[in-house]
Amino acid sequence: MLDTDPSLIAALRADLAAADYSVTRVLDLLGPVAANALAREQVIPAERVTRESTDPAAVLVRLFTLGDPVDQARVEAALPRLGAAGALRLGLVRAEGDALLALVDLRPYGDDEHTWWIASDLSELATRAPLPVDHVLGVGGASATLAAWTPRPRVRRALDLGTGCGVQALHLSTHAEEIVATDISERALNIVRFNAALNEQDWDIRQGSMLEPVAGERFSLIVSNPPFVITPRDHGLPTYEYRDGGQSGDAVVEHLVTHLGEHLEPGGIAQIIGNWEVVGDAAWGERVADWAARAGVDVLVLMREMQDPAQYAETWARDGGQQSGTGEFARMYAAWLDDFAARGVSGIAFGLITLHRPADERTPWIEIRDARGPVRPPLGPVLLAQVEARDWLARHTDQEVLDTAWTVAPDVTLVQVSRPGEPDLSYLELRQSEGLQQSDLLSGDFGTAAAAYIGVADGELTARQAIVAIAALLDRDQAVLLDDFTIRIRQWVADGILR
Numbered sequence: 001m002l003d004t005d006p007s008l009i010a011a012l013r014a015d016l017a018a019a020d021y022s023v024t025r026v027l028d029l030l031g032p033v034a035a036n037a038l039a040r041e042q043v044i045p046a047e048r049v050t051r052e053s054t055d056p057a058a059v060l061v062r063l064f065t066l067g068d069p070v071d072q073a074r075v076e077a078a079l080p081r082l083g084a085a086g087a088l089r090l091g092l093v094r095a096e097g098d099a100l101l102a103l104v105d106l107r108p109y110g111d112d113e114h115t116w117w118i119a120s121d122l123s124e125l126a127t128r129a130p131l132p133v134d135h136v137l138g139v140g141g142a143s144a145t146l147a148a149w150t151p152r153p154r155v156r157r158a159l160d161l162g163t164g165c166g167v168q169a170l171h172l173s174t175h176a177e178e179i180v181a182t183d184i185s186e187r188a189l190n191i192v193r194f195n196a197a198l199n200e201q202d203w204d205i206r207q208g209s210m211l212e213p214v215a216g217e218r219f220s221l222i223v224s225n226p227p228f229v230i231t232p233r234d235h236g237l238p239t240y241e242y243r244d245g246g247q248s249g250d251a252v253v254e255h256l257v258t259h260l261g262e263h264l265e266p267g268g269i270a271q272i273i274g275n276w277e278v279v280g281d282a283a284w285g286e287r288v289a290d291w292a293a294r295a296g297v298d299v300l301v302l303m304r305e306m307q308d309p310a311q312y313a314e315t316w317a318r319d320g321g322q323q324s325g326t327g328e329f330a331r332m333y334a335a336w337l338d339d340f341a342a343r344g345v346s347g348i349a350f351g352l353i354t355l356h357r358p359a360d361e362r363t364p365w366i367e368i369r370d371a372r373g374p375v376r377p378p379l380g381p382v383l384l385a386q387v388e389a390r391d392w393l394a395r396h397t398d399q400e401v402l403d404t405a406w407t408v409a410p411d412v413t414l415v416q417v418s419r420p421g422e423p424d425l426s427y428l429e430l431r432q433s434e435g436l437q438q439s440d441l442l443s444g445d446f447g448t449a450a451a452a453y454i455g456v457a458d459g460e461l462t463a464r465q466a467i468v469a470i471a472a473l474l475d476r477d478q479a480v481l482l483d484d485f486t487i488r489i490r491q492w493v494a495d496g497i498l499r
């Protein structure tokens with residue numbers, strides 16, 4: 001267990017800062033080859049680069065990331081204020097002869113403007129053994145995905161549900177006044193308390209399952225990278241606390257989608273990631289659409305990935321540290337296949353689910369999209385803009401949409417293809433180069449009219465004024481064109497093609 005003695009934590013913080021133990025410094029030190037190998041969970045290049053170095057940051061990488069034994073004298077030199085004795089008292093290391101061995105992983109983490117340090121349990125690459133079931137995860141791929149896609153308006157109260165090491169709470173600290181962080185795991189709570197102290201954060205940290213610790217409370221922003229991994233029950237498989245909420249199938253994500261709305265302030269947003277099952281021949285979005293219909297708030301689902309049952313079994317049997325080819329791996333693989341077969345599961349979707357409580361009484365909207373293509377960060381602002389645009393559309397009539405002077409977003413380009421001599425375009429493509437990088441393909445006579453409208457949508461004319469003029473110019477029925485455009489403009493506004 002980690003200690004949170006304030007004077008020892010302050011000494012550690014000062015040492016880490018003095019060692020320039022930052023993301024950039026560590027990347028510089030390792031170089032791209034060792035850093036990329038480490039990202040693939042291969043330690044040998046990083047060990048070779050840091051082995052002889054007396055640079056304090058290199059010593060800290062060896063000790064806290066690679067899990068190597070490091071001479072006490074070198075640790076003393078890298079952490080002069082805390083010293084080896086202080087590191088032992090905080091529970092960061094244990095002694096073995098003249099060497100110290102890390103008991104936790106401790107790494108720099110940050111965004112463009114912040115440097116933080118995050119303790120978590122040692123990874124498999126440091127322990128060279130399968131993970132224990134109460135393992136507390138460091139910053140992983142899913143953590144980074146959620147952090148990147150979270151809309152970040154300035155808010156008063158935010159919740160990080162299933163906080164783990166507290167990585168999402170650290171991001172929230174940049175734009176939320178008060179933060180509640182919850183987890184069911186005793187170990188995670190100890191680690192997140194340590195990380196909060198180390199990064200000078202004052203979070204309200206609570207233990208409990210799912211939404212129980214915040215019963216009756218509301219937040220302006222909720223984020224959760226929940227234990228969403230679908231895990232077979234009754235097969236004797238390890239139940240890793242960090243990824244498995246102990247329920248059958250995708251029930252954890254269903255529970256959050258259908259209940260998070262009750263905890264949102266009017267205008268509040270919840271951002272989660274997770275898996276949902278696709279059953280038999282059903283459309284991939286059917287199940288999540290059913291949950292969304294019961295959410296009682298607006299729901300935007302972006303599906304980013306689809307796996308078949310075998311791919312899913314391979315991913316998660318390996319994730320706990322099992323090597324493919326072993327008997328245990330084969331047993332786990334078969335358990336996943338049996339579990340999916342029992343429910344007729346043909347696919348497992350992964351995506352981002354955004355919930356929004358309207359500020360006033362109105363019917364919630366639901367939007368479920370295949371967003372598997374390439375995307376360009378920053379994505380949080382894109383999601384926020386999509387929610388705000390859909391909220392605006394839900395509060396305005398078609399007539400109001402037509403009476404607005406829209407502007408084409410600066411990242412939109414037009415590709416027009418036509419046959420020589422033909423009056424109408426063969427097709428028109430509107431392409432976004434930022435965010436979700438969506439495109440809209442239009443053809444025939446509507447494509448010609450759409451190209452004309454997009455060409456003049458610069459915030460001067462209302463949509464109605466422009467479309468009336470285009471109808472006259474192209475000799476089209478004005479009423480039909482206004483109707484066609486109303487549907488299309490709503491979609492373009494929702495997608496951020498028009499602003």
Ligand SMILES: C[S@@+](CC[C@H](N)C(=O)[O-])C[C@H]1O[C@@H](n2cnc3c(N)ncnc32)[C@H](O)[C@@H]1O
Binds near residue numbers: 137138228
């Ligand atoms: C995938 S980890 C996410 C950790 C961290 N928030 C991140 O983004 O990396 C899921 C977290 O949920 C916690 N957890 C598991 N079951 C839970 C439950 N029933 N209620 C609340 N938290 C739970 C785990 O202990 C773990 O810390």
